[in-house]
Amino acid sequence: MHAVPPPLPRTAPTRLVAGPPGTGWAWCGAAAGLAGAAGLLGTAGIYTQDAWDAGDSSRMAASVAEHSSIVWAHQALSALVVTLLMVFAAGLYRHLALREPPGGLVPAVAAGGVALTAVAVFLGAGLDTELWWSVGDGAIADPDTVGSMVVHYGAVPWLWGGLGLSAAAVARAGFARRSVGRGLAVTGAVAAVLLLATQLAPVQYIALLPGALWLIVSGPLLARSAARAAAD
Template sequence: MTSALLDGTAVPAATDRPRRGWAVAGAVAGLTGIALFQFSPALTDVDPALLADNARYVAAMDGREAYLWVFQVLAVLAAGCLAVFAAGLRRRLAAREPAGGLLPDVAAAGLLLTAALLLVGGGVSTELYWDLRHLAETDADTVAALAALYSTLPWVWAGAGLSAGAVAVAGLRRRSVSRWLAVFSLVMTLLVVVTQAVPLQYLALAPAALWATVAGLTFALERRGLGN
């Protein structure tokens, strides 16, 4: 009898509140990317006349090592946040897309590609930091080449454009996300595509970081069921 009573006792169901940490990570990644866009050129902001002479060009960067240290930290932070955002975005889309659909995986893959390139760029900045600390022991041509990579690789957020495109398709085709976010994602995707169609690939950072910021904030603040 006691057993039957116990078995028949209703247990209140725990409130299944959506977790938004992954979305916040996306917004942080985007804001960090915007900071990189504004901050990183300070290292190589020298007289253009020096660009033809690597020795003088590198000498002009002497004393700016702190920029590289900060850049490395920001790059790693953005990469880590993008990886978390990728996992959460995949789960979010998979819950609303047909089983076996490619869009969730494509969205995650694009962000992971961007995160990987950020880590590579952060690694370049580490090497460049130590070279500037020991200029007398380094080759100016090598340092100048590293500076060129520093100013290019971490800015190529083309992978995030792929993610934005996946979100746009998911929203416009099946309302898996809000329509306004789908349209915004489409616009950002087109801007990223433009940067990849001309020799300005590094400018992908601007629209891609803006997209990550807006998409992350949108997912973090959305009501349950938005886009269904």
């Protein structure tokens, strides 16, 4: 008879303990704010003012065709902004999750607001593809359709109101639990109020400005906070 070997002792599975995140994600947020504000504003002029004032869709389509290179630049820029925002969202979630009580909603709401903004920019970039092919050589698109897309071109990727959720969540983390510094809390509260105002009035696309400013200011503050945590 063969001896039956004794069972191996059970050991607890090895768990990897994650250290504090670096600062690159925070700088991605600041870069997204800069690229969004400067880039989206800089690529807004895909038509001449006289074509817009005339209200003539044919003239509008012809004007867009003359500025097709700007349409392409807008699409490439939007892809960059989306990438930066998503990295920032992931880093912000982890940064807050390490400081907030387990199971809290603040990290998820903060990251979700950034992700919502990235979706708006992503969908706005889809208009660039439609515009590009609608005004190119041999295009047969209805000028009225082009005019409609132009209106959305200057609105959809500017809908940064989702950052109001993120700013409010960061503000709550700072004031309620001191999970972030007072500077971040105050900045978040001010930005949340401004972003809320853009959503209560029919000027939602104005949210680009306070949203981008919040990213530009909060990015370095979050980077400094993350650096301090890594040093402790």
